[in-house]
Amino acid sequence: MANPCQLVWQYRLSISLTAATLGFIASLSVSVARSVNPKLAIPSPNLNQQERSTSQSLQIKGLLGEEQDIYEKMLVHLAEEEAKRLTFSVPVEFQGKTIHSRVLKDNAKVIALTFDDGPSSQTTPQVLDILKRENVKATFFVVGKTVKTHPQLMKQIVAEGHAIGNHTWNHHYHQYSPSAAAHELETTATLIHQLTGVKTALFRPPAGILNNGLVSYAHQKKYAVIMWSADTKDWQSHRITVPKLIDNALEDVQPGGIILLHDGGGDRSKTVQALPKLITELKQRGYQFVTVSELLDIPD
Template sequence: MANSRLFIRQYKLSLTVIAINLGCIAGLSLSVEHSINSKIPLPINEEKYQQNQPQNIPKFKVEIPQQQQKANQKLVGKLVQEEAKSLNFSVPLQFQGKTIREVKIKSEQKVIALTFDDGPWQNTTVQVLDILKQETIKATFFVVGKSIKNHPHIIKQVVADGHAIGNHTWSHQYHQYSSAHAAREFNQTADLIYKLTGVKTSLFRPPAGILNNGLVSYAHQQKYAVIMWSVDSKDWRSRHITVQGLIDSTLKAAQPGGIVLMHDGGGDRSKTVEALPKLIAELKKQGYQFVTVPELLEMEANENKRLHVTP
C-alpha cells in the first residue's frame, strides 16, 4: 500500500513538473494579484473588496498562444481527474451525521490538519496553494459555492494539488434556514464541486461555526461529517490581530489530532498568507506532520478497529 501511494505521488509530481515546464515555454507569468459563534464578522464580498484595493498597481497581460492554453487546460484537467479518484472520500461510519472538533489519536503520531474557509479567492487562495506546495503539505478547503462559480479554475487547482474539499454552503449566510433552503445551500455547492472537479464531498463546516440555524441539522440528516475546529488561528479578526498574534494563537492551542481554522477568502487574508510559512516551520520544529481532515478521520477509525480486534 505504501509503495502504491508513493508511485501515485511520484506520478502526480511528474505531471506537475510537466505543467510547470509547459508554462515556462509559453512565457507564462502568474499575475500578482471564531470562536464558534456569530461574533465572527460577515465575510466581505470579493468584488467590493477588490474595488477598494489600490488602483495604481500596473497590470501586465501575457498573451499565451491558443494551442498552449489548450495544452495547459488539458493537463490540469488530467491532474484534477487523477486527484478526484483519491479525494472521493467516504466518511467512516462512526463519524457520519456527527460533529467533530478534533480527532483522538492514541498512537505517538503528532499529526494536525490545516483547514481554510470561505474561498476560493483570486489572490489569497493561489498564494496559500503556492505555500502548501512548496512545503509539500496537503490541507482541507471548505469552499463557498458562489466563490467556486466565480473562480472555477482555482477550485480545479485545489483538487489538482491534492487537497481535500468540504462544503461551506452556497452563500455563507448566518440566518435561520428551513429544510428546503438548507438543501439548496448544500446541493448547489455540492453539485458545482462535482461538476468542476469530480469530487463528491461528505464534509461540511457551517459558516461562523453556527450549529443551531438549520444547516447542521440538515447535514446530520444527510450523513455529512460536520467538521468544526480545535485550534482557532483568529485570522478572521484580520484588522485586530497581528501576524505574530495569529501564529501564537495557533501554536498555543495546537495538539495531536487538532484541526486548525484559517481562511483563504472572505476578507483581507494577507496576514494569513504572511503567517502561514512561519507557522508551518514552527509546527514542523515541534514534530508535527500535516494531514487532511479525511486522513485524520481515517486514522482514528483505523485505530478504533485495531483496538476492537481480538487476537
C-alpha cells in the same frame, strides 16, 4: 501496527505509483498506435525527396495529434484518479457527526490545516504557493458562490491534491428551513462536483453555527461536520497581528487537531504572512500535516 503517518505516506506512495504506471501505459499506447495505425507508418522509399518530405510532415502532424489525444486522455484519467482519492467515504463512525479533532492511538502527531471562505483571487494563489513549497496538503472549505466566480482556482486546489469541504453557497448566518438548508449544501456540492469531479462528504457551517438548520441537514445527509480545535482568529483581519495569529494556533495545538484559517471572505494578508512561520513551527514540534479526509481515515 504501522503508525498513522506511515500509513498516509504509504497511501500517497501508492497514488504516485499509479500515476507513474499510467504514464508508462500512455507511452506504450503511443508506440502501439504507431505500429497499428497505417497513417503513422514509415514513408515508402519509392517516394521522391519532396513527396517524402510532404509525407513526413503530414505524418508528424498526424502523430502529434494522436499523441496529444492520448496525453489528454491520460490527464483526464489522472484527474479522475485524483478526484476519486479526494472523494473518500467518511468512515461510518464519523458520518452524521460533528468533529473538533481526532484523538489517535499513541497521540500520533498529525495536524490538519483548514482554509475557509475561498477561493479568492487575492489570497488563494499565495496560500497554494506556500503549501506547495512546504509540501503540505490542506483542506479548503469553499463557498459555492465564490467557487462560481473562481472555477480555475477551484480546479487548481484539487489538482494540487488538497481536500475539499462544503461551506454553503451564500455563507449566511440566519435560520434555515430544511429546504433552504438543502439548497445551500446541494447547489455547492453539485458545482464542486461539476468542476472537479470531487464529491465531498465534509461540511463546515459558516461561523461554526451549529443550530440554524444547516448542521441538522448535513447530519441527516451523513456529512461529517468539521469544526476545529484551534482558532487562529485570522477572521479578525485588521485587529489581529501576525505573531498573535501564530500564537493563537500554537496555544491550542494538539495531536489530531484541526486549525482554522481563512483564504477568503476579506483581507487575509496576515494569514499569508503567518502561514510559513506557522508551518515551520509545527514541523519543528514534530507534526505531520494531513488533510481532514486523511485525519478521519487513519486507522486507529
